[in-house]
Amino acid sequence: MQNTIKKLFKRTETYIFLILLALSVLIQVRSGQFYTPNNIVDIMSAMIVPGLFAVGAFLVILSGGIDVSFPALASLTAYATTKMFLDMGYEGNVLLPILAAILIGGILGMINGFFVGYLELPAMIVTLGTSSVFKGFMQGTLESRQLAVIPAGMKSFGTSSLFTATNTQSGLSSRLPAAFLVLVLIVLIAFLILKYTMFGRGIYAIGGNEAAAYNAGFRVKRTKFLLYVFAGVVASIAGMIRVCMMQQCHPTNMLGMEMNIIAGVVLGGTVIGGGRGTLTGCILGTLLIVLVENSMILIGVPVVWKDVFVGLLIVIGTAISAYQVTRSGRSKGNRKQTEEVA
Amino acid sequence: MTDYLLRAVEVRKYFAGVKALDGVTLEIRPGEVHCLAGENGCGKSTLIKIISGVYQRDSGTIEFDGKELTKITPISAIMNGIQVIYQDFSVFPNLTVMENLAINSQLVEKRKIVNWKNMRKIAEQAVARIDFKVDLDAQLGELSVAEKQMVAICRALMFNAKLIIMDEPTTALTKKEVKALFKVILQLKEQGISILFVSHKLDEVFEISERFTVFRSGKLIATGDTSELDNQKFTYYMTGREFEVKPFVPAKLTPEPLLEVEKLSLDGFYSDISFSVKGGEILGVTGLLDSGRTELALSLFGMRPVTGGKIKIRGKEVELKDPQTAIANKIGFVPEDRLSEGLFLDQSIGDNIAISVIDELTSRGLMDKARYQGEIDKWVKELSIATPDPGNAASTLSGGNQQRIVLAKWLACKPDVLILNGPTVGVDIGSKYDIHQILQKLAGNGMAVIIISDDLPEILENCSRVMVLKDGRMAGEFGTSEASEKMILDKMM
Amino acid sequence: MAEKLKVSFKKDSHIWRLLIIMVVWFLFMAITKGGKFYSLVNFQTMFSQFPEFGLMSLGVMVCMITGGIDLSTVGIANMTAITVALLMRNAGSESGSLGPQWFLLVFVIAILMGAVTGAFNGILVSKCKIPPILATLGTGQLFTGIGIVMTNGSAISDFPKDYAFLINNKVAGIPVQFILFAIAAAVLVFLLKKTTYGKKITLLGSSQNVARYSGLKVDWILIKTYLISGICSALGGMIMLANYNSARSDYGSNYTLQCILIVVLGGVDPDGGKESITGVLLAIFLVRALETGINRFPQISSYYISLIWGAVLLLVMVLNYFSSHNIHLFKKKA
Secondary structure (H helix, E strand, C coil), X not given: CHHHHHHHCCCHHHHHHHHHHHHHHHHHHHHCCCCCHHXXXXXXXXXXXXXXXXXXXXXXXXCCCCCCCHHHHHHHHHHHHHHHHHHHCCCCCCHHHHHHHHHHHHHHHHHHHHHHHHCCCCHHHHHHHXXXXXXXHHHHXXXXXXXXXXXXXXXXXXXXXXXXXXXXXXXXXXXXECHHHHHHHHHHHHHHHHHHEHHHHHHHHHHHCHHHHHHHCCCHHHXXXXXXXXXXXXXXXXXXXXXXXXXXXXXXXXXXXXXXXXXXXXXXXXXXXXXXXXHHHHHHHHHHHHHHHHHHHHHCCCHHHHHHHHHHHHHHHHHHHHHHHHHHHHCCCCHHHHHHHC | CCCCCEEXXXXXXXXXXXXXXXXXXXXXXXXXXXXXXXXXXXXXXXXXXHHCCCCCCCEEEEEECCEEXXXXXXXXXXXXXXXXXXXXXXXXXXXXXXXXHHHHHHHHCCXXXXXXXXXXXXXXXXXXXCCCCCCCCCEHHHCCHHHHHHHHHHHHHCCCCCEEEEECCCCCCCHHHHHHHHHHHHHHXXXXXXXXXXXXXXXXXXXXXXXXXXXXXXXEEEEEEHHHCCHHHHHHHHHCCCCCCCCCCCCCCCCCEEEXXXXXXXXXXXXXXXXXXXXXXXXXXXXXXXXXXXXXXXXXXXXXXXXXXXXXXXXXXXXXXXXXXXXXXXXXXXXXXXXXXHCCCXXXXXXXHHHHHXXXXXXXXXXXXXXXXXXXXXXXXXXXXXXXXXXXXXXXXXXXXXXXXXXHHHHCCCCCEEEEECCCCCCCHHHHHHHHHHHXXXXXXXXXXXXXXXXXXXXXXXXXXXXXXXXXXXEEEEECCCCXXXXXXXXXX | CHHHXXXXXXXXXXXXXXXXXXXXXXXXXXXXXXXXXXXXXXXXXXXXXXXXXXXXXXXXXXXXXXXXXXXXXXXXXXXXXXXXXXXXXXXHHHHCCCCHHHHHHHHHHHHHHHHHHHHHHHHHXXXXXXXXXXXXXXXXXXXXXXXXXXXXXXXXXXXCCHHHHHHCCEECCEEHHHHHHHHHHHHHHHHHHHCCHHHHHHHHHHCHHHHHHCCCCHHHHHHHHHHHHHHHHHHHHHHHHHHHCCECCCCCCCHHHHHHHHHHHCCCCCCCCCCCHHHHHHHHHHHHHHHHHHHCCCCCCCCHHHHHHHHHHHHHHHHHHHHHCCCCCCCCCC
């Protein structure tokens, strides 16, 4: 028992969880509004898109890469799909558009996967480049502009809800979009992939020691390629859900999200450079960022302070985890091994 | 003559027209420990890669277990029972021991889905074969080097291995761990498994192997029973040179010590260490891997500032809080790991040499290109670093020449005290001899030299005194003229 | 002579590649647009436009040579511009217009702000050992956030026009923006080529650990590097302030990408250990020339520019890949 607790306190997830708890209690004490049914549902709803993005970003970072192109990829896919189905006068349900988006997202992911996996170019630079290409393609070639109307099927998916939670005191009510199930599903799939498939173990193995993974017989290039395709697919689903939930397509308002998503993943204990990190940590870290972004107003902090707090969170969070790494490296006997890991 | 497990005959391999293997032959009997030796670049790793399917041979035949192998791939080599344990063990630090052990078999079976129960069973069986006690759920990165190696050995045994190739397996092990490794090797031998043991440490070759093969410049030089071999012959086979070993005798000492330390300690690593070195002397420091020898060296260079005690340079007390103060006090340091601590591998040879004195090669605060180049040329010549152009990257040179660059970098600072941590690790015998000559000459010119090493012959031949560390404390001090390896070992263990 | 050229071509292949692209582009513009592109006014405009991101690119460059990166440049630039704008607004409202001592003062303040914010980055990277990409990502957000708080998220444009007027001026036909850029670039060239700093950061970028063992003051060199980057960014912000004649926290948001593009294009290795200021200066100019040229074709949406930049970046990376793997697209004669 004591051992379990000790082990628990070695993990970043535990700390993030405690910080989340402390933050929520603080908000509750200051505003009395945190632990209300509608606020919880609001946060769950706000988690859907960032959560999906985070899963993709997490897997890529775990393999030792990084992807900064997912917001541009998602924007392009979502815009292209929505526009296409609008022009077709499509009247069916949301499934076909989602499938189309998955297809487009997969193809765009292949571009990333080809450069990073098969040509072994640095992931950061490649995805910066593709991000720019995707954005330019959307705004230049497709001449994107805001679409105030979206196909009915997408709209009804965006507005359909699992249940509605009402705050008896304030009378405010919030609904949980059906799209939340998609997040749950994707997290579940990611979990199963990581834990029970050789592809998933390959992601860990490549992140830990790429050369050894190759020697052991993992098909490193193909694994990386498929990984970026998967990340592209997840990102495009997120993009579609965002459009459905907003009931309009604003082509550029997802751009710039990459930094906060990556920050959330890293705060959750995923090591930049790969090999270490858990899905739980990734979700908790993202939740922390979402909470700070959405709940500051509840404790009376004006919205304009949002970026300051998120920025501070990233700086302090990463500083603490960096400090932990150096300190454990300094302790006796461990020195050699941490050097090897590094 | 069919009683060989492996017969590689007249194997040739060219790289871009350059001969790497010039018709070499290697024969290994079932259940024998065979030592393959040779200097860097002699072709031994090329042959291993051909046998394990990483490279394809250009000509020659390879027979294994009675049948001829025409085309070898990494997977077919494993299927035939050939396993290689590389120096870095090819393990995953971020995965558990269990997964490290079992993942290969899962891959070989072309599984797509992971069966954890099955993996645990495989892992348990694997460690049971050599009675290796380890927590299967521990992260591999938290194990010691020796334990990692055992994991790699267990993993190799799983595929019905008939031949296990170990590439310099003892490099990072302590003496105790080497003993344990040898025990396991004998165990494997009893199970009928052949071991190809790649090493150029003579004492190990004599201790463990029954037969040996020596390559030089891609050619087979000698092969036979180890019992017929002696030190001198072995060295001659490897290098083609005869070395005359003359123990170091200090010529003239400075009257006062250049470096004195009193009751030095670093919490958790070593304590209460006192010694002094005069100019003209070479002091050896030895001890096991965890004896605190490396930390002591780092402290004297200011990398890990001491937590207690006094350091005096030329009689004046100094505080060495970072490498810059150490350098300012005329202390030079050749670190343990050339690749991660000593050399900027992808930078030029010249920059590597001049970086430690770069601030002196200036005029009015600006870089003086002519003096900079002059300094580089001087050291390249002085240490006869074999390169057509000092502008080439350091990675283009062999281990011995790289170590000369590191030496040059520190000699350029004109140190009074030169500390070398493992000065000839991974350096072939010829260069090793040359480096020893350089060190003896430096001491002869009045420098105080400290060699930290666990290579006892190196210490005995080159030092005038030796200090033995054990568990962070001084366990003994000898003049090397009256010391023997056995005396030192007794104090170390 | 031919031999020398050959050697130089091999050694500085990326610089030659940039020069060739540039020559081709200028020829193409001469054929298609002629005098419309080759006018004094057009070049003056170009030379007044690139200094803002050019300065930031120089900052990103020094960080990338050490193996790091600076994602906070735009944040620093905007925060500096906002501070200076607010300061001038308050001063200007009293006296109507600004005296010359004010121009000196605001530049001193800008340089100080760049130095402090940059040093902060440097301390996070060196002393706290945070990976540069994360540290500067966080501080970038932080600085942007501070800018938002200072302006409440809106633009500040009601400061004395004197400032924009002065910077938008020309001296002997040369835009003031370019003069400022040229001074900063000259200082950097001097630092990198003439002092020991250039060698030190290059070697440090190759391996921090070896640098530490070689007695380099690694932490201090890193702090100095991010400090230089901060100053470059702050100056970039000052020019943005003049060019836009207003300050706002989300200006220039795509400059981060553009700066990295330029630096990689210029031949700096993202993993560190390679210095190439000549290449970077060429790349800065090339990127602007490309954009200005494209703008001369009204039928091409200006949105295509980000597509083209991304594609160029990928192309250069692929070319570098081929040359480093010794794959030649065209067979060489034996």
